[in-house]
Amino acid sequence: MEKSIVTISxxxxxxxxxxxxxxxxxxxxxxxxxxxxxxxxGQTGMSEGYVEEHGEAAGSGGALEYAMAGRGPDxxxxxxxxxxxxxxxxxxxxxxxxxxxxxxxxxxLRDRPDCVHAFIWADPAFRAERIVRLYGETAASPExxxxxxxxxxxxxxxxxxxxxxxxxxxxxxxxxxxxxxxERCADILAGLVRGTGTGDxxx
Amino acid sequence: MEKSIVTISxxxxxxxxxxxxxxxxxxxxxxxxxxxxxxxxGQTGMSEGYVEEHGEAAGSGGALEYAMAGRGPDxxxxxxxxxxxxxxxxxxxxxxxxxxxxxxxxxxLRDRPDCVHAFIWADPAFRAERIVRLYGETAASPExxxxxxxxxxxxxxxxxxxxxxxxxxxxxxxxxxxxxxxERCADILAGLVRGTGTGDxxx
Numbered sequence: 001m002e003k004s005i006v007t008i009s010x011x012x013x014x015x016x017x018x019x020x021x022x023x024x025x026x027x028x029x030x031x032x033x034x035x036x037x038x039x040x041x042g043q044t045g046m047s048e049g050y051v052e053e054h055g056e057a058a059g060s061g062g063a064l065e066y067a068m069a070g071r072g073p074d075x076x077x078x079x080x081x082x083x084x085x086x087x088x089x090x091x092x093x094x095x096x097x098x099x100x101x102x103x104x105x106x107x108x109l110r111d112r113p114d115c116v117h118a119f120i121w122a123d124p125a126f127r128a129e130r131i132v133r134l135y136g137e138t139a140a141s142p143e144x145x146x147x148x149x150x151x152x153x154x155x156x157x158x159x160x161x162x163x164x165x166x167x168x169x170x171x172x173x174x175x176x177x178x179x180x181x182x183e184r185c186a187d188i189l190a191g192l193v194r195g196t197g198t199g200d201x202x203x
Numbered sequence: 204m205e206k207s208i209v210t211i212s213x214x215x216x217x218x219x220x221x222x223x224x225x226x227x228x229x230x231x232x233x234x235x236x237x238x239x240x241x242x243x244x245g246q247t248g249m250s251e252g253y254v255e256e257h258g259e260a261a262g263s264g265g266a267l268e269y270a271m272a273g274r275g276p277d278x279x280x281x282x283x284x285x286x287x288x289x290x291x292x293x294x295x296x297x298x299x300x301x302x303x304x305x306x307x308x309x310x311x312l313r314d315r316p317d318c319v320h321a322f323i324w325a326d327p328a329f330r331a332e333r334i335v336r337l338y339g340e341t342a343a344s345p346e347x348x349x350x351x352x353x354x355x356x357x358x359x360x361x362x363x364x365x366x367x368x369x370x371x372x373x374x375x376x377x378x379x380x381x382x383x384x385x386e387r388c389a390d391i392l393a394g395l396v397r398g399t400g401t402g403d404x405x406x
Contacts, residue, residue: 116382119371168322168369168377176375179319184398188391195387 001113003193004029004097007105009119009171012149013127013135013142015182016120020101022186027193032093033101039093044085046078054079055086056102057152058159066159083160106170107161116192119166119174120185126178204316206396207232207300210308212322212374215352216330216338216345218385219323223304225389230396235296236304242296247288249281257282258289259305260355261362269362286363309373310364319395322369322377323388329381 006023010016017033024031032039040055041048059065069077076084090100090108094115106117128142137145157165168174173192175185209226213219220236227234235242243258244251262268272280279287293303293311297318309320331345340348360368371377376395378388 119377121372166371168371168374169324171371171377172379172382174322174371174374174377179375180395184395188394191391192383192387 003114003116005094005109005112005115006099006189006193007109007115007117008099008101008189009104009106009117009165010102011121011127011166012146012153013131014120014122015130015177015185017101018182019118019120019177019186019189020099022183023189023193024099026186026190027097027099029097029099031099031101036089036093036100036103040082040086040089043089044082046082051082051086054082056104056156057149058155059152062151062155063159104157104161107157107163110170116173116189117171118189119168119171120177121166121174122176122178206317206319208297208312208315208318209302209392209396210312210318210320211302211304211392212307212309212320212368213305214324214330214369215349215356216334217323217325218333218380218388220304221385222321222323222380222389222392223302225386226392226396227302229389229393230300230302232300232302234302234304239292239296239303239306243285243289243292246292247285249285254285254289257285259307259359260352261358262355265354265358266362307360307364310360310366313373319376319392320374321392322371322374323380324369324377325379325381 006020006027008016008020008023010019020031020033037048037051037055040046041051044051061068066077066079069079071077072081074081086103087108090103090105093100094109094112100109106119109115109117124143124146127146131137131145132142154165157163163170173188175188177185180188209223209230211219211223211226213222223234223236240251240254240258243249244254247254264271269280269282272282274280275284277284289306290311293306293308296303297312297315309322312318312320327346327349330349334340334348335345357368360366366373376391378391380388383391
């Protein structure tokens with residue numbers, strides 16, 4: 001099956017966003033990251049800051065916060081409403097070839113055979129150095145910040161998808177960007193889109 | 204860090220063994236799979252059949268079987284003794300560039316920066332077709348056979364390593380061989396060994 005969409009799930013600080021941009025450049029297709037957040041904000045009336053955080057991470061209350069959240073007449077909490085709108089935006093964007101960064105796109109598009117689903121991760125030391133250098137995070141305790149972010153994404157992913165975040169079997173390919181390098185990760189992913197449809201030499 | 208060793212963990216029927224052989228051919232290094240089993244058998248007095256099964260899979264009794272196993276004067280059950288000898292053989296073989304298939308080599312060599320650790324998996328339908336066609340498994344219920352094998356490897360891996368089998372964070376790279384193709388998986392892994400040490404373009 002020809003591939004036309006790349007979804008990128010990534011640990012905070014692993015370089016997944018940069019890899020997404022590079023893959024999109026190599027393939028000559030749009031990369032939706034910030035634009036995805038803006039689009040969801042536009043369609044929900046929620047602030048971009050709220051969509052950015054709550055569209056792929058649980059609040060500090062974790063799973064309990066989801067359970068206790070106030071619900072509207074439709075039975076949905078704000079985060080559940082956001083989830084349904086975000087899914088709709090992802091499905092809309094995935095009508096054309098593109099790269100989708102974050103937002104549980106691997107799950108939303110799990111039954112689409114034209115997708116390469118990628119998970120990018122790296123050791124905390126690699127990510128800590130990166131978030132201080134590139135995102136301007138304070139250097140006081142970047143490891144603590146990473147652990148919080150990881151936990152928030154894991155809880156959100158489990159709540160909305162019922163799956164374990166970072167289990168190899170959810171993705172076409174998982175890459176340790178700290179070991180492999182950001183540029184080479186992008187090469188591998190672009191190659192998987194370009195190369196599909198070629199024969200498999202196994203006898 | 205230059206890479207010289209590839210460890211391949213794989214789901215039964217995913218083509219990991221074939222991928223290992225192809226990677227070794229591409230790199231011009233030995234691939235230890237059957238030879239590894241023979242070597243461990245030679246050094247323990249255990250039969251090759253016992254080493255093949257128990258060196259990476261739990262018996263039908265699962266974790267309980269490990270807990271209840273009879274122990275020798277050294278406090279080790281037969282499977283624990285096998286584990287210590289198998290680790291020693293893996294460390295010995297890993298003194299020179301090679302490909303190591305199975306045997307929890309990813310865990311045994313986890314602190315070696317010169318390794319590419321790969322996990323190969325695929326959907327049950329892909330693996331079921333493959334084990335019937337290539338291994339001559341009876342076609343009656345290949346899915347049941349796969350589920351048993353998966354369970355036995357998962358229980359063994361958890362008992363001896365304390366880690367979850369198939370968690371992306373245990374490996375440099377995880378690949379869905381059913382989606383990507385056996386030949387292309389081998390290309391990616393060989394590329395990761397050849398390509399290391401090149402500059403990373405990230406700014």
